[in-house]
Amino acid sequence: MRPPTIRDVAERAGVSKSLVSLVLRGSDQVRPEKREAVLRAARELGYRPNAAARSLSEQRTRTVGVLLNDLRNPWFVELLDGLNSLLHAGGLQTLLADARLNRRTGQDPADPLLDLRVDGLVVVGTLPGPAALGAVAERMPVVLAGAREPVPPGVDQVAGDDEQGARLVTEHLIGLGHRRIAHLAGYGAVGELRRRSFEATMRAHGLADRAVVETGDMTEEGGYRATVRLLSRPDRPTAVFAVNDITCVGALSAAEELGLRVPHDVSVVGYDNTSISRLRHLWLTTVDNAGHEVGRRAARFLLDRFERPGGEGRVHLAAPTLEIRGTTARPF
Amino acid sequence: MRPPTIRDVAERAGVSKSLVSLVLRGSDQVRPEKREAVLRAARELGYRPNAAARSLSEQRTRTVGVLLNDLRNPWFVELLDGLNSLLHAGGLQTLLADARLNRRTGQDPADPLLDLRVDGLVVVGTLPGPAALGAVAERMPVVLAGAREPVPPGVDQVAGDDEQGARLVTEHLIGLGHRRIAHLAGYGAVGELRRRSFEATMRAHGLADRAVVETGDMTEEGGYRATVRLLSRPDRPTAVFAVNDITCVGALSAAEELGLRVPHDVSVVGYDNTSISRLRHLWLTTVDNAGHEVGRRAARFLLDRFERPGGEGRVHLAAPTLEIRGTTARPF
DNA sequence: GACAGGTTCTGGAACGGTCCAAAAAGGGGC
């Protein structure tokens, strides 16, 4: 009653197990009638290869582990899509693990993937334990996707170009005629990069002294509170650039509650082009992070390293695009 | 340079591989000093057990496959959380596979999980190919979670109680004083159940002739259009119960665009308690599906079947709760 | 000091594949 093995197939087809193995791996060194017999037997028995046995013998799993940092953030879905398309073409499976779900259990979230001996690892989002990753990278290709962090040697990195994205936003606002522009900053490497680029762009346009930065916590609540502070100032900004969409939604609520109309009285911009920003009720102007391209590039890096292991860690920044929707307009 | 095996550990500790195996599986039939030596050797070598070898030998993987139907719908995250907490306590790993991502590749999305010989399968959301599932269910425990569908024999089923949820909403609205109530219906088993229950509840309160049903497509756009139609009627309803949150957001936009204030002029209710409904800018009254409880119960069913395989498929409906927020009030 | 009975430890056979060296079969040419 156990699943059929290659030996069951061999017996039914009247050949040796080695020949079955040969056929199933697509060898052309097999006479057509035998091949047919084997394939028929396999079909009739409903044979499925045992991945464990195969990877034990082959010393590889043809599987790439994807370590997600938090399933609740849906921005990675496009990334996965891009990643999968290329990896699958290369004959590789992907296996998902959610760091957040496994963290509470105390162990390193990558452990299950490592025990499975995945051939490579894609870490999506912020790193779990950077130290542990270094040891892993010595054993298999590792790519960090969708985040900008200091990374152990030999680890590739792919992410959206936050500097360019923040510049696109800032120049869009300046181009519309805004001068007094606020930024709701976030934390971490990403928050840092976006803020810096906002400030640099303002400076480049001679608006350094009109730039305001309020620090939030990348939540709706934080965006709301920071915006209330901002818009209550006597010299209130005419535009607010939020570090992400969710913060931007908070800003939107604040503006509305203060009786300001968006985008008539104040423009707001988000970042990430999440599904929230696409709700017609919000319709946020935002930045698309080119998640698909990030995923594809991560796959490319991984495949490259399978062919030529070792070498320096590379970095690729995907070009983001501005999604102009309903929350930005000329001032007044 | 290959990862250390149990034999490397044995050699370093000066014992046999069998003893190492014994120690690592936590046997108490081992003298403390040997145990110490083995553990030290394992630690020093950075030994990690090879999951493939282990599952080949043990004939089980201690792993449960979770087949997600679409990663883009975040409603399953809580379910996973509940599932994981119990499974992990039972010494089981979970492995995620996204049906939508793998579908394009042509093969059955469950295949990778089956090749890995997972010990059980949780299908989250709508079924992939119901036929294929039947064959799978003969080999391993299968639970369908978070969806209501006809299911092959021997498959357990856990989901939120849609009838009860729809009744909670309808009675909440009636209790507030609403009489002319509309329902924006969806499709599929879930859409059907919610609509039926809405109608039944209205009937039970003698309001059968005040109930209106518009059919949407479970998207924001569909909700928007259906609501425009509804609210332009001369006898416009004072409350709208949408089949899900996203449809409800569409309804909100429509109301706003028609110059109606929510909840003053019209109440709206969603379903699913998604993160969208919690945005303070929307703050939808909605129904929480008890995802955590659904996940826990699915794990329970699975664990039961590991202990006593076979038997009829069971069904459990988790009790939903009403989340009253800002979009419902007394009429006028 | 031999023996019984328990505790600890070990070698070897699985598990289900892949891969390799060698065996068997086939095909010409004489």
Next chain:
DNA sequence: GCCCCTTTTTGGACCGTTCCAGAACCTGTC
């Protein structure tokens, strides 16, 4: 029909574990 060469097929070792039967080692008793 025999020999040689190529194509096709096969048995067996191996991958890293677990598990089992039995070996080796204690400890206490007579």
